[in-house]
Amino acid sequence: MTSALIGASVEAGPASPEGRRPRRVRRTTPRNTLTRGAGLGLGVAMIWFSLLVLIPLTAVIAAAGQGGWSGYIDVLRNDQTWAAVTLTVSQALVVTLVNIVIGSIIAWVLVRDDFWGKRLLDVIIDVPFALPTIVAGLVLLSLYGPNSPLGLHWAFTPNAVTLALAFVTLPFIVRTVQPVLEELEADVEEAAASLGASRATIVRRIILPSLAPAIAAGAALSFARAISEYGSLVLLSGNRPFQTEVVSVRVLTFIENGNNQSAAALASIMLAVALVVIVALDIVQRRVARRG
Amino acid sequence: MKKTIKAAVAASVTGVLALTGCSAAGGSSGSGETISVNAFSVMEAANEPVFDDFEGTDDGADVTFQTSYGASGDQSRAVVAGADADVVHYSLETDVTRLVGEGLVAEDWKDNATNGIATSSVVVFVVRKGNPDGIATWDDIVEPGVEIITPNPGSSGSARWNILAAWAHITGNGGSEEEARAFITSLLDNTIALPGSGREATTAFTDGSGDVLLSYENEAILAKQSGADIDYVVPPDTLLIENPATVTVDADETAQSFLEFMTSPEAQADYAQSGFRPVVDGVGIEDVEGANDPADPFPTPETLFTIDDTFNGWGEAADLYFGDGEEGNPLGIITELQQTTGQVGEE
Numbered sequence: 124m125t126s127a128l129i130g131a132s133v134e135a136g137p138a139s140p141e142g143r144r145p146r147r148v149r150r151t152t153p154r155n156t157l158t159r160g161a162g163l164g165l166g167v168a169m170i171w172f173s174l175l176v177l178i179p180l181t182a183v184i185a186a187a188g189q190g191g192w193s194g195y196i197d198v199l200r201n202d203q204t205w206a207a208v209t210l211t212v213s214q215a216l217v218v219t220l221v222n223i224v225i226g227s228i229i230a231w232v233l234v235r236d237d238f239w240g241k242r243l244l245d246v247i248i249d250v251p252f253a254l255p256t257i258v259a260g261l262v263l264l265s266l267y268g269p270n271s272p273l274g275l276h277w278a279f280t281p282n283a284v285t286l287a288l289a290f291v292t293l294p295f296i297v298r299t300v301q302p303v304l305e306e307l308e309a310d311v312e313e314a315a316a317s318l319g320a321s322r323a324t325i326v327r328r329i330i331l332p333s334l335a336p337a338i339a340a341g342a343a344l345s346f347a348r349a350i351s352e353y354g355s356l357v358l359l360s361g362n363r364p365f366q367t368e369v370v371s372v373r374v375l376t377f378i379e380n381g382n383n384q385s386a387a388a389l390a391s392i393m394l395a396v397a398l399v400v401i402v403a404l405d406i407v408q409r410r411v412a413r414r415g
Numbered sequence: 416m417k418k419t420i421k422a423a424v425a426a427s428v429t430g431v432l433a434l435t436g437c438s439a440a441g442g443s444s445g446s447g448e449t450i451s452v453n454a455f456s457v458m459e460a461a462n463e464p465v466f467d468d469f470e471g472t473d474d475g476a477d478v479t480f481q482t483s484y485g486a487s488g489d490q491s492r493a494v495v496a497g498a499d500a501d502v503v504h505y506s507l508e509t510d511v512t513r514l515v516g517e518g519l520v521a522e523d524w525k526d527n528a529t530n531g532i533a534t535s536s537v538v539v540f541v542v543r544k545g546n547p548d549g550i551a552t553w554d555d556i557v558e559p560g561v562e563i564i565t566p567n568p569g570s571s572g573s574a575r576w577n578i579l580a581a582w583a584h585i586t587g588n589g590g591s592e593e594e595a596r597a598f599i600t601s602l603l604d605n606t607i608a609l610p611g612s613g614r615e616a617t618t619a620f621t622d623g624s625g626d627v628l629l630s631y632e633n634e635a636i637l638a639k640q641s642g643a644d645i646d647y648v649v650p651p652d653t654l655l656i657e658n659p660a661t662v663t664v665d666a667d668e669t670a671q672s673f674l675e676f677m678t679s680p681e682a683q684a685d686y687a688q689s690g691f692r693p694v695v696d697g698v699g700i701e702d703v704e705g706a707n708d709p710a711d712p713f714p715t716p717e718t719l720f721t722i723d724d725t726f727n728g729w730g731e732a733a734d735l736y737f738g739d740g741e742e743g744n745p746l747g748i749i750t751e752l753q754q755t756t757g758q759v760g761e762e
Contacts, residue, residue, distance in 0.1 A: 201740065203754050261618065269623035278624060279608045358615050361608030362567050365757035372611070376569035376739060379488050381513075385741040 180394070187387035198388045203364045204373050208389075210284065211370040212396055215349035218288040222345045223338055226296025233297070234304040252294040256354025263287055263359050279361030284369065287355040292348050296341030303337040332412045339408035343401045350393055447477025448669045453500035455487035455573070455658070456614065457633065461534075461689035465682045474672040486612060488572045494519060494663070501670035504533055504660035504677075506573035508722075508729040511659045524661040533660030533677045534633075534691040537716065538580035540648045541620060541628035541635050548626050552650055553584040556627050557601040565629035566616040567609035568737060568749060573656075574613065575737055577629040578602075578749050580654035582736070583720040588652065596752060603756040621645060631656055636690030636712070639705035647707065652718035654725070657694075687712070 157165065187194060199205055232238075233245055251259060263286060267277040277283050307330070315325050353371035360367040370393055377386035452462065462482070469475035483490065483498065491510035494500045495517050503520070505511055511531070514520040525531035542550050550556060556563055566574030581602050585595035607625055610616040613634050620628040621643045628645075635647035660677055662670045676682055683693040687700045692713045706712035726732040740746030 197741065203757065206757075264619065264622050264624075268619075278619075357611035358619055361619075362570070362611065363606070363609055363757060364569075364753050368757075372567070372570055375611075376567075377741060378492070379570050379572060380737065380739045380741070382739060382741045385739075 183387050183394070184391045186384060187391045190384050190388065194384060194388045195392060198385050199392065203368070204389065206365045207368045207370050207373045208392070210281065210368070211350050211393075214281070214284050214288055214369075215346050216400075218285060218292055218349050219342050219346040221289060222292055222296045223342055226293065226341060226345075227300055227334065227338060230297045230300035230304055234301060248297055249294050251290050251292075256291060256352070257358070259291055259355040260287065260358035263290060263355065267359070278359055279363070279367060281367055283359045283361070284356060284367055287359050288349045288352055291352060291355055292345035295345040295348065296338060299337045299341035299344070300334055303334055307333055328414065332414055335408045335411040339404040343404050346400050346404075347397050350397060447479060448667070449479050449481055450666075450670050450673055451481045451483070451499045451501045452504065453483050453490050453494055453498065453502070454504035454660075455490060455506045456484050456612075457506075457637070457689075458504055458534075459484040460637075461633075461686055461691065464685040464688065465677065468681055468685060469673055469676050472676065474669060475676070478669060478673070486571065500663050501666035502660065502662055502674055502677075504658065506656075506658050507575065508657070508659050509733045510572060511661060512730065514663070519663050520661055521664055525659075527678075529678050529694045530657075531659045531661055532657040532694050533674075534658045534686050535694050536631045536633045536656040536658075536691055537649060537719065538577050538653045538656060539630060539632045539635050540650060541617070541630045541638070542646050542648060543626065544644050544646055546646055546648065550627055550648055553581060553598075553652070556629075557598065557605060559605075561605050561627060562625040563602065563606045563627050563629065564608045564610065564616050564620050564625040565606060566613045567611055569609075569739070569753070571612045573631075574609075574616075575733075575749075576631065576654060576656045579722070579726060579732065579736065580629075580720070582749075583654050583725045584650075584652055587718065587720045587725045592748075596748070599749065599752050600756055603753060617643075632692070632713075633690030636703065636705040640690075649707075649714060649716055651716055652720065653716050654720045654722070657722065658691075 190197070199208070229248065233241065233248075254262075263283070264278055265271075266273060267275050267283065267286065269276060269278070271277075277286060311329055312325050315329055316322075320328070351371060352369070353375075356362075356369055357372070360369065362368050362372050370389060374386045374389050377383070377389065454462065459482070462480075466480050470478060481499070483493075483500075485493075487506040487510050490498075491503070491505055491513050494503060494514060503511065503514065508531075511520060511524065515522060515524065540550055540556065542548065548555070548561065550561070555561070565577050568574045568578045578599065581599060582595050585598045586592065590598075608616075608619055610619050613630060616628060617630060617634060617638050619625070621638065630647070632647070632649065635645070638645060639647075660674060662674050678695055680693075680695060680698045683691075683695055683698045684700060687693055687698065688703060690703065690705065690712075693700070700712065702709040703712035708714070722729055722732065726736075734745055734747065736747045736749045738745045738747035739750055
């Protein structure tokens with residue numbers, strides 16, 4: 124599922140160096156401008172994308188669709204499933220919002236400021252992403268479990284879900300914003316400052332619009348990862364129905380009971396949620412980028 | 416430029432990790448016969464000495480084993496999806512029944528001396544070192560304030576043994592269904608976590624959470640063998656856990672003779688070293704390290720319930736207790752109780 128979302132978000136908002144999309148020129152008739160090489164490239168891209176993403180996704184939706192609309196409604200009407208969906212989506216949204224703020228700040232610090240240990244921080248920022256998720260769960264459990272050296276007993280509470288999701292999704296926005304920030308010319312900011320713009324205005328009118336596409340792309344990745352997370356949660360959250368049970372555990376329960384159709388229905392509902400959020404992020408991103 | 420290198424490094428690291436994941440499932444290949452063994456996770460370590468001993472027999476002289484281990488349900492579903500398997504060994508019968516339904520295992524697979532069962536264990540309470548809360552019986556764990564960890568019976572098939580053991584404690588001793596429901600409700604009220612699998616539950620417990628872990632005797636012995644600072648209690652009445660094994664319809668005679676070897680006294684003695692109770696008589700058991708009393712590792716509980724006698728077999732129990740209420744399935748009793756206790760806890 125994540126790979127699909129990556130595909131979708133890359134299509135939706137690639138971070139161009141200027142962070143601004145070139146304005147599209149509208150043509151009355153579509154013209155084929157593909158050279159032989161470009162055609163080959165497009166072909167390879169489409170075949171690869173179809174094999175890996177489109178066909179499996181269609182299969183999931185087809186499997187879910189066998190029960191018609193009632194299949195979807197029945198799945199959502201189950202209180203336990205509904206609780207899992209609301210918990211997962213709300214936690215994913217919270218974590219994504221946190222990431223938008225914190226991730227951008229971390230990226231800013233890493234690009235614009237010089238401090239001792241900066242290189243090290245730059246490298247280890249990827250650790251939560253590279254770590255096998257079950258290991259992440261283990262690490263978090265020893266940090267926030269009953270033997271917590273920090274005195275925080277968050278294991279098996281909804282806080283644990285937030286924490287695990289925040290941990291595994293941290294690198295996404297940092298890594299998408301960082302390169303854009305590096306390419307951003309400081310000259311423009313200086314020019315704006317010399318023309319009398321305040322620091323806040325510069326951030327609002329110059330920096331933020333340039334970063335918006337990157338932030339949106341990172342936010343989409345982080346949201347998608349959060350709603351599909353399983354590994355780091357199974358140990359830490361306790362999987363208690365109505366309290367800390369997330370959608371992926373529900374899907375697994377359906378599969379264990381041989382209800383592949385319900386599992387597929389729930390999976391495609393989450394897919395729809397992810398698409399809605401990605402589209403919403405893209406719209407917001409365009410609005411912000413246009414203000415620049 | 417720097418970024419590109421870093422990305423390349425990250426990509427290759429991910430690739431290497433992915434490859435290690437794959438290769439772990441593959442076994443060694445060599446000349447002679449190959450037997451594909453498809454089993455639940457805990458058997459990975461337990462099977463090694465059994466393989467070695469089988470290779471020492473006439474039938475097993477040139478045999479190489481190709482192994483695949485994982486969660487019981489996942490393993491069984493993988494075989495349905497086409498994974499190679501000659502001998503299958505799962506934690507509960509429904510995973511074999513699934514293969515029978517697909518025509519991959521003969522209908523009469525249970526027609527042998529052990530009723531198709533290859534290994535067995537019992538449901539036990541794992542407690543902190545020295546049993547500070549003095550937990551001895553089922554009634555002790557539902558006392559207010561006792562924190563229970565048990566694997567999730569929804570997503571983990573083998574976790575269902577634990578909950579059924581609690582149910583059998585009431586109905587097997589003459590209690591009514593109402594009383595059993597009340598007992599499970601108080602048990603679920605005390606449950607602080609339902610980790611995904613038996614091993615994950617052990618990890619959560621040894622990390623310091625909870626007062627009691629509902630687990631399997633072999634899992635408790637294994638944890639003690641690997642140095643976990645825990646004790647375990649065999650309650651006076653508990654449920655016999657029976658792990659079935661059989662061959663697939665395509666398996667050859669070598670696989671069949673390995674299946675028979677699995678229930679031989681020699682192999683059962685090997686399994687006993689990993690904490691499994693023998694399924695046949697006349698097994699010479701040496702001291703089992705990690706057991707409460709290594710010289711008498713498997714004390715017989717006063718009352719031992721079985722899935723066949725107390726619950727009429729898994730065929731009936733699976734839907735009656737654990738059905739998820741989807742697609743026209745009945746809503747299982749345990750599933751329903753989990754939902755009600757969960758909702759009450761939420762308010």
